[in-house]
Amino acid sequence: MALNVSLMRVTNLPGKHERQATVCFRGYTLKTKKLNAGSIAEFKEHFRWPHYNKGVSEEVLTLKVYNCSKVFTNRLLGKLIISLQHLPTTGQLILTEALVDKNYSVTGIKAELVIRYLPAHGAVRIWNGDGFSSTVEDGSELIIRNPDFQDEDEDNKEEEARKKDIDARRIGKKLVKGSEDDDDDDDSYDEAELEISGISFTPVLSRGTFPVRDFTVNPKPRNFQIAVTIIQAQKLVGVNIDPVVHVKVGDEKRHTVTQKSTNCPYYNQYFTFEFLEPRELVFDKIIEIAVVHAKKIPIFGTRLGTFKIDAGTVYNQPGTE
Incomplete structure:
Protein backbone atom coordinates (compact mmCIF):
# COMPACT_ATOMS: atom_id res chain seq x y z
CA MET A 1 0.00 0.00 0.00
CA GLU A 152 12.73 20.41 12.22
CA ASP A 153 10.51 19.76 15.22
CA GLU A 154 12.08 22.47 17.38
CA ASP A 155 10.17 21.75 20.57
CA ASN A 156 11.19 18.10 20.97
CA LYS A 157 14.69 18.49 19.55
CA GLU A 158 15.61 21.49 21.68
CA GLU A 159 14.27 19.89 24.86
CA GLU A 160 16.20 16.67 24.21
CA ALA A 161 19.39 18.57 23.39
CA ARG A 162 19.02 20.69 26.53
CA LYS A 163 18.73 17.61 28.76
CA LYS A 164 21.76 15.97 27.15
CA ASP A 165 23.77 19.16 27.53
CA ILE A 166 22.93 19.37 31.24
CA ASP A 167 23.95 15.73 31.77
CA ALA A 168 27.16 16.22 29.81
CA ARG A 169 28.19 19.26 31.81
CA ARG A 170 27.39 17.61 35.12
CA ILE A 171 29.37 14.46 34.34
CA GLY A 172 32.17 16.44 32.67
CA LYS A 173 32.70 18.48 35.83
CA LYS A 174 32.82 15.26 37.81
CA LEU A 175 35.49 13.80 35.51
CA VAL A 176 37.67 16.91 35.70
CA LYS A 177 37.39 17.14 39.46
CA GLY A 178 38.27 13.49 39.89
CA SER A 179 36.15 10.69 41.24
CA GLU A 180 38.55 9.40 43.92
CA ASP A 181 37.78 12.22 46.35
CA ASP A 182 34.03 11.97 45.83
CA ASP A 183 33.31 8.27 46.28
CA ASP A 184 31.04 9.02 49.23
CA ASP A 185 29.06 11.84 47.60
CA ASP A 186 25.38 11.33 47.03
CA ASP A 187 25.62 12.39 43.39
CA SER A 188 28.54 10.09 42.46
CA TYR A 189 28.42 8.38 39.07
CA ASP A 190 29.06 4.84 37.99
CA GLU A 191 30.14 3.68 34.54
CA ALA A 192 26.58 3.15 33.40
CA GLU A 193 25.82 6.85 33.80
CA LEU A 194 28.54 7.69 31.27
CA GLU A 195 26.73 5.79 28.51
CA ILE A 196 24.64 8.68 27.22
CA SER A 197 23.44 8.20 23.68
CA GLY A 198 25.32 10.26 21.13
CA ILE A 199 27.80 11.70 23.64
CA SER A 200 31.40 10.66 24.19
CA PHE A 201 33.56 12.15 26.91
CA THR A 202 37.27 12.94 26.72
CA PRO A 203 39.01 14.30 29.82
CA VAL A 204 39.84 17.93 29.05
CA LEU A 205 42.63 19.54 31.05
CA SER A 206 43.02 23.26 31.52
CA ARG A 207 45.17 24.89 28.87
CA GLY A 208 46.91 26.93 31.59
CA THR A 209 50.44 25.55 32.01
CA PHE A 210 51.49 27.73 34.90
CA PRO A 211 52.00 26.38 38.42
CA VAL A 212 49.84 27.57 41.28
CA ARG A 213 51.18 30.97 42.29
CA ASP A 214 51.84 32.00 45.82
CA PHE A 215 50.99 35.67 46.12
CA THR A 216 52.33 35.88 49.63
CA VAL A 217 55.70 36.53 47.97
CA ASN A 218 55.93 39.77 46.01
CA PRO A 219 57.35 38.92 42.54
CA LYS A 220 59.58 41.50 40.94
CA PRO A 221 57.90 43.73 38.30
CA ARG A 222 59.34 43.51 34.81
CA ASN A 223 58.83 45.31 31.51
CA PHE A 224 56.57 43.44 29.06
CA GLN A 225 55.31 44.41 25.64
CA ILE A 226 52.33 42.81 23.87
CA ALA A 227 52.07 43.56 20.14
CA VAL A 228 48.89 43.00 18.11
CA THR A 229 48.67 43.44 14.33
CA ILE A 230 45.21 43.74 12.77
CA ILE A 231 45.57 42.82 9.08
CA GLN A 232 42.07 42.38 7.69
CA ALA A 233 38.60 40.94 8.25
CA GLN A 234 36.59 38.86 5.80
CA LYS A 235 32.96 37.89 5.25
CA LEU A 236 31.50 40.08 7.99
CA VAL A 237 27.76 39.73 8.43
CA GLY A 238 25.76 42.66 7.13
CA VAL A 239 25.30 44.97 4.16
CA ASN A 240 26.64 48.51 3.87
CA ILE A 241 28.45 48.32 7.22
CA ASP A 242 31.32 50.49 8.53
CA PRO A 243 33.55 48.04 10.45
CA VAL A 244 36.13 49.05 13.04
CA VAL A 245 38.26 46.68 15.14
CA HIS A 246 38.67 47.26 18.90
CA VAL A 247 41.71 45.73 20.62
CA LYS A 248 41.78 45.46 24.41
CA VAL A 249 44.58 44.01 26.55
CA GLY A 250 43.81 44.13 30.25
CA ASP A 251 42.42 47.63 30.82
CA GLU A 252 44.15 49.26 27.86
CA LYS A 253 42.22 49.82 24.62
CA ARG A 254 43.07 50.67 21.01
CA HIS A 255 41.04 50.72 17.80
CA THR A 256 41.65 50.77 14.05
CA VAL A 257 40.38 53.31 11.58
CA THR A 258 36.83 52.86 10.33
CA GLN A 259 36.43 51.37 6.86
CA LYS A 260 33.35 52.55 4.98
CA SER A 261 30.68 50.33 3.37
CA THR A 262 32.51 47.01 3.23
CA ASN A 263 32.33 43.58 4.83
CA CYS A 264 35.96 42.69 3.92
CA PRO A 265 37.97 45.61 5.41
CA TYR A 266 41.77 45.83 5.16
CA TYR A 267 43.60 47.58 8.05
CA ASN A 268 47.24 46.39 8.47
CA GLN A 269 47.57 48.34 11.73
CA TYR A 270 50.03 47.60 14.53
CA PHE A 271 49.36 48.18 18.24
CA THR A 272 51.67 47.80 21.24
CA PHE A 273 50.73 47.50 24.89
CA GLU A 274 53.42 47.99 27.54
CA PHE A 275 53.21 46.76 31.12
CA LEU A 276 55.48 47.05 34.17
CA GLU A 277 54.08 44.17 36.21
CA PRO A 278 55.05 40.70 37.46
CA ARG A 279 55.16 37.97 34.84
CA GLU A 280 52.23 36.05 36.32
CA LEU A 281 49.91 39.06 36.21
CA VAL A 282 50.81 39.89 32.61
CA PHE A 283 50.23 36.29 31.49
CA ASP A 284 46.76 36.37 33.06
CA LYS A 285 45.67 39.38 31.02
CA ILE A 286 42.98 38.76 28.38
CA ILE A 287 43.56 39.87 24.78
CA GLU A 288 40.17 40.77 23.34
CA ILE A 289 39.62 41.57 19.64
CA ALA A 290 36.14 42.77 18.65
CA VAL A 291 34.71 43.86 15.28
CA VAL A 292 32.08 46.59 15.58
CA HIS A 293 29.79 48.24 13.03
CA ALA A 294 30.52 51.92 13.74
CA LYS A 295 27.64 54.37 13.91
CA LYS A 296 27.39 58.13 14.29
CA ILE A 297 27.11 57.71 18.05
CA PRO A 298 30.02 55.36 19.01
CA ILE A 299 28.37 53.90 22.11
CA PHE A 300 25.55 52.55 19.93
CA GLY A 301 27.87 50.54 17.67
CA THR A 302 26.76 47.01 16.79
CA ARG A 303 29.21 44.25 17.75
CA LEU A 304 29.67 41.76 14.90
CA GLY A 305 32.04 39.32 16.62
CA THR A 306 34.57 38.86 19.44
CA PHE A 307 37.68 36.75 20.02
CA LYS A 308 39.42 36.36 23.41
CA ILE A 309 42.63 34.65 24.49
CA ASP A 310 44.98 35.02 27.48
CA ALA A 311 48.49 36.36 26.99
CA GLY A 312 50.04 33.28 28.61
CA THR A 313 48.62 30.99 25.95
CA VAL A 314 50.01 33.21 23.20
CA TYR A 315 53.45 33.26 24.88
CA ASN A 316 53.56 29.47 25.09
CA GLN A 317 52.79 28.85 21.42
CA PRO A 318 55.51 27.05 19.44
CA GLY A 319 57.95 29.46 17.79
CA THR A 320 57.54 32.28 20.31
CA GLU A 321 60.44 33.53 22.37
Whole structure:
Protein backbone atom coordinates (compact mmCIF):
# COMPACT_ATOMS: atom_id res chain seq x y z
CA MET A 1 0.00 0.00 0.00
CA ALA A 2 1.01 3.63 -0.24
CA LEU A 3 0.06 7.04 1.09
CA ASN A 4 -0.06 9.93 -1.43
CA VAL A 5 -0.19 13.56 -0.32
CA SER A 6 -0.68 16.51 -2.69
CA LEU A 7 0.01 19.91 -1.15
CA MET A 8 -1.76 22.38 -3.42
CA ARG A 9 -1.35 25.77 -1.78
CA VAL A 10 -1.02 27.69 1.48
CA THR A 11 -2.99 30.94 1.81
CA ASN A 12 -3.15 33.99 4.13
CA LEU A 13 0.62 34.00 4.66
CA PRO A 14 2.08 37.16 6.26
CA GLY A 15 4.41 39.41 4.25
CA LYS A 16 6.49 38.25 1.31
CA HIS A 17 9.27 35.72 1.96
CA GLU A 18 10.83 32.52 0.71
CA ARG A 19 8.45 29.76 1.84
CA GLN A 20 8.95 26.04 2.37
CA ALA A 21 6.73 23.27 3.71
CA THR A 22 7.54 19.85 5.19
CA VAL A 23 5.27 16.80 5.40
CA CYS A 24 6.08 14.10 7.95
CA PHE A 25 4.59 10.59 8.20
CA ARG A 26 5.93 7.82 10.47
CA GLY A 27 9.24 9.56 11.02
CA TYR A 28 9.94 10.14 7.32
CA THR A 29 9.94 13.85 6.40
CA LEU A 30 9.78 15.27 2.89
CA LYS A 31 10.31 18.90 1.90
CA THR A 32 8.86 21.07 -0.83
CA LYS A 33 11.01 23.31 -2.98
CA LYS A 34 11.62 26.83 -1.68
CA LEU A 35 9.17 29.30 -3.17
CA ASN A 36 9.21 33.12 -3.15
CA ALA A 37 5.61 34.07 -2.47
CA GLY A 38 3.36 36.63 -0.87
CA SER A 39 0.09 35.76 0.86
CA ILE A 40 -0.47 32.70 -1.38
CA ALA A 41 2.16 30.01 -1.91
CA GLU A 42 1.28 27.70 -4.83
CA PHE A 43 3.33 24.59 -4.04
CA LYS A 44 1.43 21.96 -6.09
CA GLU A 45 3.81 19.20 -4.99
CA HIS A 46 3.10 15.50 -4.54
CA PHE A 47 4.61 13.13 -1.96
CA ARG A 48 4.40 9.35 -1.63
CA TRP A 49 5.22 6.96 1.23
CA PRO A 50 5.21 3.35 -0.12
CA HIS A 51 5.34 -0.08 1.56
CA TYR A 52 4.24 0.12 5.16
CA ASN A 53 3.58 -2.77 7.49
CA LYS A 54 0.11 -1.85 8.75
CA GLY A 55 -2.88 0.37 8.15
CA VAL A 56 -2.94 4.09 8.75
CA SER A 57 -6.13 4.44 10.78
CA GLU A 58 -4.17 5.12 13.98
CA GLU A 59 -1.55 7.36 12.34
CA VAL A 60 -1.22 11.13 11.93
CA LEU A 61 0.29 13.32 9.22
CA THR A 62 2.14 16.53 10.16
CA LEU A 63 2.44 19.56 7.88
CA LYS A 64 4.68 22.51 8.74
CA VAL A 65 5.18 25.80 6.90
CA TYR A 66 8.32 27.93 7.29
CA ASN A 67 9.76 31.28 6.30
CA CYS A 68 13.27 30.47 5.02
CA SER A 69 16.40 32.45 5.89
CA LYS A 70 19.93 32.16 4.54
CA VAL A 71 21.46 33.49 7.77
CA PHE A 72 19.14 32.60 10.64
CA THR A 73 17.07 29.53 11.52
CA ASN A 74 13.93 29.02 9.45
CA ARG A 75 10.91 30.55 11.18
CA LEU A 76 7.94 28.24 11.79
CA LEU A 77 4.73 29.96 10.68
CA GLY A 78 2.38 27.15 11.66
CA LYS A 79 1.73 23.44 11.60
CA LEU A 80 -1.19 21.11 10.99
CA ILE A 81 -1.59 17.63 12.53
CA ILE A 82 -4.06 15.50 10.56
CA SER A 83 -5.61 12.30 11.88
CA LEU A 84 -5.90 9.52 9.27
CA GLN A 85 -8.58 7.61 11.17
CA HIS A 86 -11.17 7.66 8.35
CA LEU A 87 -8.76 7.50 5.43
CA PRO A 88 -8.80 3.67 4.95
CA THR A 89 -12.61 3.70 4.54
CA THR A 90 -12.98 6.87 2.45
CA GLY A 91 -9.82 6.36 0.42
CA GLN A 92 -9.34 10.12 0.00
CA LEU A 93 -9.41 13.30 2.08
CA ILE A 94 -9.70 16.80 0.56
CA LEU A 95 -8.85 19.32 3.26
CA THR A 96 -8.65 23.08 3.72
CA GLU A 97 -7.56 23.58 7.30
CA ALA A 98 -6.11 26.39 9.43
CA LEU A 99 -2.62 25.96 10.89
CA VAL A 100 -1.72 26.47 14.56
CA ASP A 101 1.36 28.21 15.98
CA LYS A 102 3.86 26.79 18.48
CA ASN A 103 1.43 27.59 21.32
CA TYR A 104 -1.34 25.67 19.48
CA SER A 105 -3.34 28.85 18.86
CA VAL A 106 -5.25 28.92 15.58
CA THR A 107 -3.68 31.19 12.96
CA GLY A 108 -5.23 32.68 9.82
CA ILE A 109 -2.93 30.59 7.61
CA LYS A 110 -4.76 27.82 5.71
CA ALA A 111 -3.40 24.81 3.83
CA GLU A 112 -5.15 23.02 0.97
CA LEU A 113 -4.13 19.42 0.42
CA VAL A 114 -5.39 16.08 -0.86
CA ILE A 115 -4.54 12.80 0.88
CA ARG A 116 -5.05 9.46 -0.91
CA TYR A 117 -4.71 5.96 0.50
CA LEU A 118 -3.74 3.19 -1.94
CA PRO A 119 -4.05 -0.32 -0.47
CA ALA A 120 -1.69 -3.17 -1.29
CA HIS A 121 -1.98 -4.78 -4.72
CA GLY A 122 -4.54 -7.58 -4.62
CA ALA A 123 -6.18 -6.48 -1.36
CA VAL A 124 -9.92 -7.14 -0.97
CA ARG A 125 -12.04 -4.02 -1.51
CA ILE A 126 -15.65 -3.05 -0.93
CA TRP A 127 -17.86 -0.52 -2.68
CA ASN A 128 -18.68 2.47 -0.44
CA GLY A 129 -20.90 4.36 -2.89
CA ASP A 130 -18.24 6.63 -4.36
CA GLY A 131 -15.55 4.07 -5.09
CA PHE A 132 -13.68 1.06 -3.79
CA SER A 133 -11.94 1.12 -0.42
CA SER A 134 -9.75 -1.51 1.19
CA THR A 135 -10.67 -3.37 4.37
CA VAL A 136 -7.59 -5.58 4.51
CA GLU A 137 -4.36 -4.35 6.14
CA ASP A 138 -1.09 -5.38 4.60
CA GLY A 139 1.30 -6.67 7.28
CA SER A 140 4.03 -8.08 5.04
CA GLU A 141 5.66 -4.85 3.82
CA LEU A 142 8.65 -3.07 5.29
CA ILE A 143 8.76 0.32 6.95
CA ILE A 144 11.10 2.78 5.24
CA ARG A 145 12.51 5.41 7.59
CA ASN A 146 15.18 8.05 7.36
CA PRO A 147 16.62 8.33 10.88
CA ASP A 148 19.44 10.59 9.64
CA PHE A 149 17.01 13.22 8.34
CA GLN A 150 17.22 16.40 10.41
CA ASP A 151 13.60 16.81 11.44
CA GLU A 152 12.73 20.41 12.22
CA ASP A 153 10.51 19.76 15.22
CA GLU A 154 12.08 22.47 17.38
CA ASP A 155 10.17 21.75 20.57
CA ASN A 156 11.19 18.10 20.97
CA LYS A 157 14.69 18.49 19.55
CA GLU A 158 15.61 21.49 21.68
CA GLU A 159 14.27 19.89 24.86
CA GLU A 160 16.20 16.67 24.21
CA ALA A 161 19.39 18.57 23.39
CA ARG A 162 19.02 20.69 26.53
CA LYS A 163 18.73 17.61 28.76
CA LYS A 164 21.76 15.97 27.15
CA ASP A 165 23.77 19.16 27.53
CA ILE A 166 22.93 19.37 31.24
CA ASP A 167 23.95 15.73 31.77
CA ALA A 168 27.16 16.22 29.81
CA ARG A 169 28.19 19.26 31.81
CA ARG A 170 27.39 17.61 35.12
CA ILE A 171 29.37 14.46 34.34
CA GLY A 172 32.17 16.44 32.67
CA LYS A 173 32.70 18.48 35.83
CA LYS A 174 32.82 15.26 37.81
CA LEU A 175 35.49 13.80 35.51
CA VAL A 176 37.67 16.91 35.70
CA LYS A 177 37.39 17.14 39.46
CA GLY A 178 38.27 13.49 39.89
CA SER A 179 36.15 10.69 41.24
CA GLU A 180 38.55 9.40 43.92
CA ASP A 181 37.78 12.22 46.35
CA ASP A 182 34.03 11.97 45.83
CA ASP A 183 33.31 8.27 46.28
CA ASP A 184 31.04 9.02 49.23
CA ASP A 185 29.06 11.84 47.60
CA ASP A 186 25.38 11.33 47.03
CA ASP A 187 25.62 12.39 43.39
CA SER A 188 28.54 10.09 42.46
CA TYR A 189 28.42 8.38 39.07
CA ASP A 190 29.06 4.84 37.99
CA GLU A 191 30.14 3.68 34.54
CA ALA A 192 26.58 3.15 33.40
CA GLU A 193 25.82 6.85 33.80
CA LEU A 194 28.54 7.69 31.27
CA GLU A 195 26.73 5.79 28.51
CA ILE A 196 24.64 8.68 27.22
CA SER A 197 23.44 8.20 23.68
CA GLY A 198 25.32 10.26 21.13
CA ILE A 199 27.80 11.70 23.64
CA SER A 200 31.40 10.66 24.19
CA PHE A 201 33.56 12.15 26.91
CA THR A 202 37.27 12.94 26.72
CA PRO A 203 39.01 14.30 29.82
CA VAL A 204 39.84 17.93 29.05
CA LEU A 205 42.63 19.54 31.05
CA SER A 206 43.02 23.26 31.52
CA ARG A 207 45.17 24.89 28.87
CA GLY A 208 46.91 26.93 31.59
CA THR A 209 50.44 25.55 32.01
CA PHE A 210 51.49 27.73 34.90
CA PRO A 211 52.00 26.38 38.42
CA VAL A 212 49.84 27.57 41.28
CA ARG A 213 51.18 30.97 42.29
CA ASP A 214 51.84 32.00 45.82
CA PHE A 215 50.99 35.67 46.12
CA THR A 216 52.33 35.88 49.63
CA VAL A 217 55.70 36.53 47.97
CA ASN A 218 55.93 39.77 46.01
CA PRO A 219 57.35 38.92 42.54
CA LYS A 220 59.58 41.50 40.94
CA PRO A 221 57.90 43.73 38.30
CA ARG A 222 59.34 43.51 34.81
CA ASN A 223 58.83 45.31 31.51
CA PHE A 224 56.57 43.44 29.06
CA GLN A 225 55.31 44.41 25.64
CA ILE A 226 52.33 42.81 23.87
CA ALA A 227 52.07 43.56 20.14
CA VAL A 228 48.89 43.00 18.11
CA THR A 229 48.67 43.44 14.33
CA ILE A 230 45.21 43.74 12.77
CA ILE A 231 45.57 42.82 9.08
CA GLN A 232 42.07 42.38 7.69
CA ALA A 233 38.60 40.94 8.25
CA GLN A 234 36.59 38.86 5.80
CA LYS A 235 32.96 37.89 5.25
CA LEU A 236 31.50 40.08 7.99
CA VAL A 237 27.76 39.73 8.43
CA GLY A 238 25.76 42.66 7.13
CA VAL A 239 25.30 44.97 4.16
CA ASN A 240 26.64 48.51 3.87
CA ILE A 241 28.45 48.32 7.22
CA ASP A 242 31.32 50.49 8.53
CA PRO A 243 33.55 48.04 10.45
CA VAL A 244 36.13 49.05 13.04
CA VAL A 245 38.26 46.68 15.14
CA HIS A 246 38.67 47.26 18.90
CA VAL A 247 41.71 45.73 20.62
CA LYS A 248 41.78 45.46 24.41
CA VAL A 249 44.58 44.01 26.55
CA GLY A 250 43.81 44.13 30.25
CA ASP A 251 42.42 47.63 30.82
CA GLU A 252 44.15 49.26 27.86
CA LYS A 253 42.22 49.82 24.62
CA ARG A 254 43.07 50.67 21.01
CA HIS A 255 41.04 50.72 17.80
CA THR A 256 41.65 50.77 14.05
CA VAL A 257 40.38 53.31 11.58
CA THR A 258 36.83 52.86 10.33
CA GLN A 259 36.43 51.37 6.86
CA LYS A 260 33.35 52.55 4.98
CA SER A 261 30.68 50.33 3.37
CA THR A 262 32.51 47.01 3.23
CA ASN A 263 32.33 43.58 4.83
CA CYS A 264 35.96 42.69 3.92
CA PRO A 265 37.97 45.61 5.41
CA TYR A 266 41.77 45.83 5.16
CA TYR A 267 43.60 47.58 8.05
CA ASN A 268 47.24 46.39 8.47
CA GLN A 269 47.57 48.34 11.73
CA TYR A 270 50.03 47.60 14.53
CA PHE A 271 49.36 48.18 18.24
CA THR A 272 51.67 47.80 21.24
CA PHE A 273 50.73 47.50 24.89
CA GLU A 274 53.42 47.99 27.54
CA PHE A 275 53.21 46.76 31.12
CA LEU A 276 55.48 47.05 34.17
CA GLU A 277 54.08 44.17 36.21
CA PRO A 278 55.05 40.70 37.46
CA ARG A 279 55.16 37.97 34.84
CA GLU A 280 52.23 36.05 36.32
CA LEU A 281 49.91 39.06 36.21
CA VAL A 282 50.81 39.89 32.61
CA PHE A 283 50.23 36.29 31.49
CA ASP A 284 46.76 36.37 33.06
CA LYS A 285 45.67 39.38 31.02
CA ILE A 286 42.98 38.76 28.38
CA ILE A 287 43.56 39.87 24.78
CA GLU A 288 40.17 40.77 23.34
CA ILE A 289 39.62 41.57 19.64
CA ALA A 290 36.14 42.77 18.65
CA VAL A 291 34.71 43.86 15.28
CA VAL A 292 32.08 46.59 15.58
CA HIS A 293 29.79 48.24 13.03
CA ALA A 294 30.52 51.92 13.74
CA LYS A 295 27.64 54.37 13.91
CA LYS A 296 27.39 58.13 14.29
CA ILE A 297 27.11 57.71 18.05
CA PRO A 298 30.02 55.36 19.01
CA ILE A 299 28.37 53.90 22.11
CA PHE A 300 25.55 52.55 19.93
CA GLY A 301 27.87 50.54 17.67
CA THR A 302 26.76 47.01 16.79
CA ARG A 303 29.21 44.25 17.75
CA LEU A 304 29.67 41.76 14.90
CA GLY A 305 32.04 39.32 16.62
CA THR A 306 34.57 38.86 19.44
CA PHE A 307 37.68 36.75 20.02
CA LYS A 308 39.42 36.36 23.41
CA ILE A 309 42.63 34.65 24.49
CA ASP A 310 44.98 35.02 27.48
CA ALA A 311 48.49 36.36 26.99
CA GLY A 312 50.04 33.28 28.61
CA THR A 313 48.62 30.99 25.95
CA VAL A 314 50.01 33.21 23.20
CA TYR A 315 53.45 33.26 24.88
CA ASN A 316 53.56 29.47 25.09
CA GLN A 317 52.79 28.85 21.42
CA PRO A 318 55.51 27.05 19.44
CA GLY A 319 57.95 29.46 17.79
CA THR A 320 57.54 32.28 20.31
CA GLU A 321 60.44 33.53 22.37
